[in-house]
Amino acid sequence: MFDFILRRLLQSVIVMLTVSLVAFVIFTYVGDPLESLTSEETRLEEREAMRERLGLDEPAHVQFARYVARVAQGDFGISYRYQQPVTRLILERLPATLELAFASALIALAGGVLLGVWAALKPRSIGAHVVLVLSLVGVSLPTFVIGIGLIYVFAVRLGWFPSFGRGETVQIGGWKTGLLTASGWRSLVLPAITLSLFQLTMIMRLVRAEMLEVLRQDFICFARARGLSQRTIWFGHALKNTLVPVITITGLQLGSVIAFAIVTESVFQWPGVGSLFIQSVQGVDIPVMAAYLVFVAFVFVAINLIVDLLYFAVDPRLRAGRPGRSL
Numbered sequence: 001m002f003d004f005i006l007r008r009l010l011q012s013v014i015v016m017l018t019v020s021l022v023a024f025v026i027f028t029y030v031g032d033p034l035e036s037l038t039s040e041e042t043r044l045e046e047r048e049a050m051r052e053r054l055g056l057d058e059p060a061h062v063q064f065a066r067y068v069a070r071v072a073q074g075d076f077g078i079s080y081r082y083q084q085p086v087t088r089l090i091l092e093r094l095p096a097t098l099e100l101a102f103a104s105a106l107i108a109l110a111g112g113v114l115l116g117v118w119a120a121l122k123p124r125s126i127g128a129h130v131v132l133v134l135s136l137v138g139v140s141l142p143t144f145v146i147g148i149g150l151i152y153v154f155a156v157r158l159g160w161f162p163s164f165g166r167g168e169t170v171q172i173g174g175w176k177t178g179l180l181t182a183s184g185w186r187s188l189v190l191p192a193i194t195l196s197l198f199q200l201t202m203i204m205r206l207v208r209a210e211m212l213e214v215l216r217q218d219f220i221c222f223a224r225a226r227g228l229s230q231r232t233i234w235f236g237h238a239l240k241n242t243l244v245p246v247i248t249i250t251g252l253q254l255g256s257v258i259a260f261a262i263v264t265e266s267v268f269q270w271p272g273v274g275s276l277f278i279q280s281v282q283g284v285d286i287p288v289m290a291a292y293l294v295f296v297a298f299v300f301v302a303i304n305l306i307v308d309l310l311y312f313a314v315d316p317r318l319r320a321g322r323p324g325r326s327l
Contacts (some may be wrong), residue, residue: 004124008304008305008308008309012301012304012305015301016294017068020067020068020294021064022293023071023290023293024064024067024068024290026286026289026290060285062233071294075087075165075288076090076287076288076294077139077287077291078287079212079285080286080287081279081285082209082285086287086291087197087291087305089288090250090273090276090288090292090295091308092176092271093271093273093275093276094272095175095177096166096178096270096272097261097265097270097272097273098258099179099266100191100195100261100265100270100272101257101258101261102253103192103196104191104193104195104196104257105196105199105253107193108197108199109250110202111204111304112201112202112206112207113203113204113246115204115207116203116204116205116206116207116208116211117129117211117243119132119204119208120207120212120215131204132205132208134201135201135204137207138197138198139198142263143194143195143198143263143267144263146194146197147190147191147194147202147263147264147267148267150190150194150285151163154190155190156272160186161187161190162183162187162190163190163268164268164270165187165269165271166178166182166184166188166270167185167186167187168182169181170184190197190268191264191265191270194267194268195257195261196257199256200255201249202253203249204250207246214242217241247307248307251303251306251310252300252304254302254303255299258296260274262275265278273295276288277289288309
C-alpha cells in the first residue's frame with residue numbers, strides 16, 4: 001500500500017512540475033509583463049528598475065525555480081487587470097465554483113447510478129428505452145445550448161428560477177456561500193442541472209452497461225441457485241461489482257466538472273473561477289491564466305490520486321497480486 005501511494009505521489013509531482021513549466025512559459029514568453037504594468041509615460045530607467053525588481057533580467061532557469069517556489073507557497077503574482085494578488089482573486093471566487101461543481105456532481109452521480117441500475121434491471125421496458133434516447137440527447141447537445149434552453153423555459157417562460165447570478169450569499173468565516181439562502185438555492189438549480197447533464201448521461205450509460213455485464217456472470221447464477229432474494233443479488237452483489245469502474249469515471253468526471261465549468265459560468269454569469277478565467281483571456285491577464293492552468297492541473301492530480309486509492313481499496317485484485325508477483 002505504501003509503495004502504491006508513493007508511486008502515485010511521485011507521478012503527481014512530475015505532472016505538477018510539467019504544468020508549472022507550461023504556465024511559466026505562458027507567463028514569461030507571451031508578451032512582456034512590463035507592458036501591462038507600465039504606461040507610455042514610464043521612463044526607461046523606471047522600466048529597467050521594475051524589470052530588475054521583478055527578476056525578469058535573470059536567466060530563464062533561475063526564474064523558473066523562483067516561480068515554482070512561489071507557486072508551492074500559493075503565490076501566483078499580481079493580476080495585470082485587477083492589480084491584486086491572483087491567489088486572493090481565485091480564493092474569492094473558488095467557493096462559487098466548488099458549490100456549483102459539487103451540486104452538479106451530486107446530481108450526476110445520484111441520477112446516473114439510479115437511472116443506470118433501473119435501465120439495466122428493466123432493459124426491455126418502454127421507460128428504459130426513453131431514458132436511453134434522452135441520454136443520447138444529453139451527450140450530443142453542447143452545454144451552452146442546454147443552458148440557454150433551460151433559461152428560456154424555466155426562467156423566461158415559467159419564471160421559476162433566476163436566469164443569472166448567484167443570488168443572496170452569506171459570509172461564514174472566509175467562505176461566501178449561497179446555500180443558506182432561498183435565492184442562493186434557486187440560483188443554483190439551473191446551472192447545476194446544466195453542468196451535470198453530460199456527466200449524468202455518461203455515468204448512467206456506464207452503470208447500465210456494467211450492470212448488464214455483471215448480471216451475466218457465473219457468481220450471479222450461483223447466488224440465484226442459493227436462493228438469495230433479487231434485492232440482495234442486485235444491490236448486494238451486482239451493484240457492488242459494477243461500481244469498480246464507475247469510481248474511476250466518476251472521479252475523472254468530477255475533475256472535468258470543476259475544470260470545465262467555464263461555459264456554464266459564462267452562460268449563467270456565475271461569479272466563479274471559470275468566469276474569472278474568461279475575463280483574464282479577454283484582458284490578456286497572463287498571471288491569472290497561468291494560475292488557472294495550475295489550479296486545473298492540481299484538481300485533476302488530486303482527484304486522480306483519490307480515485308487510485310479508492311480503486312485500490314475496492315478492487316481486491318490490486319491488493320492480492322502485483323505486477324511481477326507469482327500467484
